[in-house]
Amino acid sequence: MNQPLSIRPTAVAGSFYPKNTSQLNSMLEEYLSIATVEIAAPKAIIAPHAGYIYSGQIAASVYSNLVKLKTKITRVVLLGPTHRVYVRGLALPGNTHFASPLGNVPVDTDSLKNISTHPFVQFLDEAHEQEHSLEVHIPFLQKVLNNFVLLPVLVGDATPEQVATILEELWGGDETLIVISSDLSHYLDYETACKTDNDTTHLIEKFDYKNIGSKQACGCMPMRGLLKLAQEKNMSIKTVDLRNSGDTAGTKDRVVGYGAYALFENRILNKEDEALIFNIIHKSIEQGFKTGKAFEPETKDVSEHLKKNYAVFITLKLNGQLRGCIGTTEAHAPLIDAVAHYAHAAAFSDPRFKPLTEEEYKHVEISLSILTPASPLPFADEQDLLAKLRPGVDGLIISKNNARATFLPVVWESLKESGQFLNELKRKAGIAASDSPEKAWRYTAEYYN
Incomplete structure (x- = not known):
């Protein structure tokens, strides 16, 4: 009825x-x-x-x-x-x-x-x-x-x-x-x-x-x-x-x-993938201490989606402070190879820091960012660019002439305001505070830690 x-x-x-x-x-x-x-x-x-x-x-x-x-x-x-x-x-x-x-x-x-x-x-x-x-x-x-x-x-x-x-x-x-x-x-x-x-x-x-x-x-x-x-x-x-x-x-x-x-319903890494990727990250850093070279992972028995090219960043933090961050906004290498390369680079080749020590490694926090493709962000002027930024969401790339730099979305944790975020990114790129970027792109990221 x-x-x-x-x-x-x-x-x-x-x-x-x-x-x-x-x-x-x-x-x-x-x-x-x-x-x-x-x-x-x-x-x-x-x-x-x-x-x-x-x-x-x-x-x-x-x-x-x-x-x-x-x-x-x-x-x-x-x-x-x-x-x-x-x-x-x-x-x-x-x-x-x-x-x-x-x-x-x-x-x-x-x-x-x-x-x-x-x-x-x-x-x-x-x-x-x-x-x-x-x-x-x-x-x-x-x-x-x-x-x-x-x-x-x-x-x-x-x-x-x-x-x-x-x-x-x-x-x-x-x-x-x-x-x-x-x-x-x-x-x-x-x-x-x-x-x-x-x-x-x-x-x-x-x-x-x-x-x-x-x-x-x-x-x-x-x-x-x-x-x-x-x-x-x-x-x-x-x-x-x-x-x-x-x-x-x-x-x-x-x-x-x-x-x-x-x-x-399509997270890039499931729990097993994540465990494998972080094992590679740790092996690459540990091999760096022993040989000075990055780990080269075997790909024979690895899932096919881990062999796809992805843009990635590896971030190291020590006591809550940045200790190294290296990566790429271009997807030019298989994920499994990219994480090995950039984990080693973040630990030993970030020009802002001395190479990571084995004592620091015992306490360091490691996170992986897998980036979406960057898309152009057109803007009329700097105020327009600021209005279009989504705090806590957007990763941003800016350029002017030969100057270029990016901030990952995670940077919003320490730079809360759009104006501060953009000014610090200009400083990182070598763009004068009084100048505006010529071009901008934005992207988002999946985080794993």
Whole structure:
């Protein structure tokens, strides 16, 4: 017997986003049109849920990349935190549809009934009635996808294991998109928020869900579950945007942080690959102590994807301070050979440092960055370039005449402001502080450590 029609009405239309259909369409089209970061097709996304004037641009940066999947995605699993009603475990709605100014969206009631058999899952309409964390995503989804069914789940006091269990059951194939709704830090001053959100982003990028709490993200409960499962699935993650309300429509004395992240089922290195690559890195440094030469790895029995050319950097840190960093922005050597070469170079040939000693090697931290291809970043002037930079996300290459230099995305950890980041990069390149670069390119990176 079919379930009687039951529509969950909008709760924050007219406050968080326009209630008028035409105005809402115009706002979404504007935000989506200026979101220019192109990424591969994601399996899951994390996006903010504040009022559109504050976080809409950040959400659009990741939602814009779903347009190319509009005919493929027919099912959306949407998880968000509870703000008004305490929930132990996970809360499901009893409705058959969720309303939106752009039309009603059908709920996959059968799938919700299936997961409701878990002892930590319950139907609780009260939790959904006034909750905004799911609702604000629906117009974005309607704008970028064709017809889809929705699985709306509110996550209250739940463990990462519980959330991961439900996500695994609902994971599906290419037809299913996972959306996690979360803002980042709340009501800090601008500078503190930037640092806090950068730190949180690094935790997210490392799938370090155990160290993400409510101070880092209001949607930490659903986020932690996704990150746990994504780590188990050897997924990759990309930070698409990272800003706060002080960058969009608010003052800078008390801001809310917003990040947009995309997760992919195609991480370059799985756990076995990562162990092999770091074994090669260590062998190359250790052989450097013995013979002065880099290790030459055998490639006969190595997986084919480790023989593909990649742009890589090897970074050494000692007591939290840089101790060597050498690599290339051009993919000109097989990954397995590149890491051996640049590990040796970072330890013994970085002109900024003396060669690494065996005593230092006992305490050094080693990380590997695998870079995406660099793409041109056109700009009208230096202010335009600064406006286009994404702190915490972009690696940047600049050039002027014969001067050229790059900073990896990880450099944002110590140079938080775009202006400081660019000025230090100009200094590294030998470009006068009063001059502007002639050309720029940006890239992102996968990190392993």
